Amino acid sequence: MAYVYYFRPDIYQELYNCTAYNVSDIPLENRQHIPIGLMFLFLGLIMEVRNLLYFPCMIAIRKHMDSTCFKFMFYISIADIFKMCLIVNAIITGWLAIVGAVYCVYPRFIYFAGSAGLALWGCETVAEMILAVNRCIELTSQTWAEFLFHGKRSLIWMIIPTLYGLWFFVFEMPIHFSGIFVSWFFNPHVGYLDDFGKIYYSNMHTIHNYVVIVMLTSTYFTFATILTLKTMKHKTVTSAQTNRAQKMTFVQVILISSINAIAAAIYVYMQFARISEFLILTGQFTWMLAHGMPPVIYLALNKTVRRDVYRMFIGILPCVKATTLHSSAAVVSIGGGIHRTGNRIAPSSTALH
Structure with missing residues (x-):
């Protein structure tokens, strides 16, 4: 809510002044959570290092930027590399938990960190929902896919999440860290x-979280269902391998959607009612996992991703190979990696806060 901070100092002082109590009213030992903070800090640093691996992949596929899916992949990957969302919900959260901070200890820092994290969360998840819809439309109707997303139309779609994220940063109430509850x-x-x-609430954030839960879950289950029906209709000698790929796809969908749904539901509910510290930590942890866990899920469950990552690290391929974009096989994309059925590949999407 940068607008209030810079242009309505009267409202900012009314809502965010720290004169009504002393921070020391709650002892430091009750605000410090060093083991939990170290865990968030360690996991966040690992996930951020993983995000830097997007750079060689983006460079390698730049010649395919005429494809809608790669444009969205590039957009979301840039958000992944630089996103304050993961930095806020893991690295900054870990540090603040270690020092036992609350809002009135670092008011401006926490205010703008919360604003940036919430804004980039909104921007990224809207882009992911658009990409999810794009994947479904491309699988069902190339005519509609061309009409809605071809050429510069895809750039127009990218303006939507950008403006949406800016709205969150400028006008919506930010979130603030509390070392009491981590x-x-x-x-x-x-x-x-x-x-x-x-x-202290944001109706837009509440509605957004509900929409993310419904949209990502329903869209990816719809995608998996359409893929299954199409595969059953066009069975080949490789149907056994395809069926196994479909099952693994469903497992990936369920895992990622469950993490997202739990994080979103807890975060909405805990703003309006007192819940146990265990549930609060569960919400914080799943919010972090929602942004950092998809690559782990793909490495564990997706043979193609494992092979491509292996090739990248041994230098045979710098990243996921993207040379067979226009073949006839179906695409499955969910989360922070790439899943291939047959020879066609597509980017994927994660979710939420």
Whole structure:
């Protein structure tokens, strides 16, 4: 909510001043969570290093940027590389938990970190929903896919999540870290002055989370269903391998969608009611996993991804090979990697906060 900070200092002072209580009212030992903080910090650093691996992949596929799916892949990957969302919900969260910070310890830093994390979360998840719809449309109707996404139309679609993220940053209330609960809340004074969504809330964030849950889950299950029906209709001698690939696809969909749904549901609910510390930590942990876990899921369950990553590291291929974009096989994409059935590949999408 940069607008309020810069242009409405009266409202900012009314909502975010720290004169009503002393931070020391809650002892430091009750605000510090060093083991949990170290865990978030360590996992966040690992996930951020993994995100840097997008650079060689983006360079390698730049000649395929005439494809809609690669344009969206590039857009989401840039958000993955630089996203404050993972930095906020893992690295900064870990550091603040270690030092036992609450909003009034680092008010401006926490205010703008929460604003940036929420804005990039909104931007990225909207882009992922558009990509998910694009994948379904391309699988069902090339005519509609060409009409909606061909050429410069795809760039217009990319403007939508960009403006959406900017709206979150400028106008929507940010989230604020609390070392008491090791999580982020709209109420900057949580633990000192409880509010439960009466003053500190964002209707847009609540609606957004519900839409993300419904859209990503339903779209990817629809995608997997369409793929299954198409495969059953056109059985070949390789149907056994294809069936196994379909099963693994469903497993990946279920895992990623479940993580996203749990994180979104807990984060919405805990802004309006008091819940156990275990559930709060579960929400924080699943929010982090939603942005960092998909590559792990693909490496564990997707033979193509494992092979391509292996080739990348031994130098045979610098990243996932993208030379057979226009063959006839079907595409499966979910989460932060690439899944291939047959010879055609496509980018994938993660979700949410």
